[in-house]
Amino acid sequence: EAQVTQNPRYLITVTGKKLTVTCSQNMNHEYMSWYRQDPGLGLRQIYYSMNVEVTDKGDVPEGYKVSRKEKRNFPLILESPSPNQTSLYFCASSLSARGYQPQHFGDGTRLSIL
Amino acid sequence: AQTVTQSQPEMSVQEAETVTLSCTYDTSESDYYLFWYKQPPSRQMILVIRQEAYKQQNATENRFSVNFQKAAKSFSLKISDSQLGDAAMYFCAYRSAVGPFGKGTKLTVNP
Numbered sequence: 001e002a003q004v005t006q007n008p009r010y011l012i013t014v015t016g017k018k019l020t021v022t023c024s025q026n027m028n029h030e031y032m033s034w035y036r037q038d039p040g041l042g043l044r045q046i047y048y049s050m051n052v053e054v055t056d057k058g059d060v061p062e063g064y065k066v067s068r069k070e071k072r073n074f075p076l077i078l079e080s081p082s083p084n085q086t087s088l089y090f091c092a093s094s095l096s097a098r099g100y101q102p103q104h105f106g107d108g109t110r111l112s113i114l
Numbered sequence: 115a116q117t118v119t120q121s122q123p124e125m126s127v128q129e130a131e132t133v134t135l136s137c138t139y140d141t142s143e144s145d146y147y148l149f150w151y152k153q154p155p156s157r158q159m160i161l162v163i164r165q166e167a168y169k170q171q172n173a174t175e176n177r178f179s180v181n182f183q184k185a186a187k188s189f190s191l192k193i194s195d196s197q198l199g200d201a202a203m204y205f206c207a208y209r210s211a212v213g214p215f216g217k218g219t220k221l222t223v224n225p
Contacts, residue, residue: 031211040123042205042217050211058212090159097211100166102149105159 002027006091006106013081014114021076021109023091029104031097032074033058034066036087037108043090049074050097081113116141116208120216127196128224134181135191135219137206144168147209148189150180153218154202162204165189198223 004025013019025032033048035058045058049068063085065077074093078085088110092103117140127133139148150162165173165182173180177197181190193200201223206216 033213035213035215040217042120043213043215045213048211056211059214088157092159098147098209100147100164102151102161102164102209103159108157 002104004091004093004104004106006089006109008109009107010110012112012114015082016080019078019081019111021078021089021091021111023074023076023106024072025074025093025104026072027093027095027104028071029093029095030071031095031103032068032091032093033103034064034074034076035090035092036060036085037090038087046076046089048097078111081111083113085111086113087111115212116143116146116210116214118206118208118214118216120204120206120219122219123217124220124222126222126224127193129198130195132192132194133196133221135193135204135206135221137189137191137216139187139189139206139208141187141208148180148182149207149209150178150189150191151205151207151215152200152202153205154199159205163191193221196223198225 034046035043047066049055091106094103095101146167148165152160177194203218
């Protein structure tokens with residue numbers, strides 16, 4: 001089954017404790033992206049990747065890191081999480097960055113930073 | 115850079131009636147794709163409908179259709195015969211490497 005898998009689905013942690021949200025897709029997609037969703041703000045892009053070893057900043061990259069060492073994986077790293085990073089996070093992938101193919105989304109990760 | 119605006123934070127509709135959700139966008143490109151996604155309380159992002167800018171014909175998927183006005187840069191979603199299961203957040207999106215998505219419209223369906 002074609003899917004984007006995020007883990008964990010839920011996480012409550014404390015300020016400053018490094019965490020990683022994993023994202024994996026099994027569709028051989030070149031393009032992957034991370035978004036955060038906050039009430040009233042919609043989905044805002046954090047980082048995206050056009051292909052292996054190619055990443056770029058989205059609208060709200062501060063406080064986040066990503067890597068794309070393999071085509072299927074695109075982890076989101078919070079080196080020193082802060083309460084303003086409490087949010088719902090989505091990973092998405094698509095065959096390419098543009099065109100008719102929509103993005104496939106993971107089920108979301110609810111992060112709470114205390 | 116492209117922008118997407120959804121001016122209606124919330125909308126409501128009676129079951130079986132029709133509702134239209136608005137979306138406007140800005141771009142300097144001539145060829146592009148626009149999407150509507152649905153996000154029910156389960157949080158999943160579900161593709162509803164998509165439109166290719168170079169196609170003048172409005173896209174239709176069962177009870178969902180769009181009114182695409184390229185010159186006005188408008189891409190509204192019409193839901194006919196609304197059902198309780200249509201209650202969700204709806205996001206308009208411009209397809210490019212950097213998104214973007216609109217802020218969403220919360221649709222309530224009243225029985």
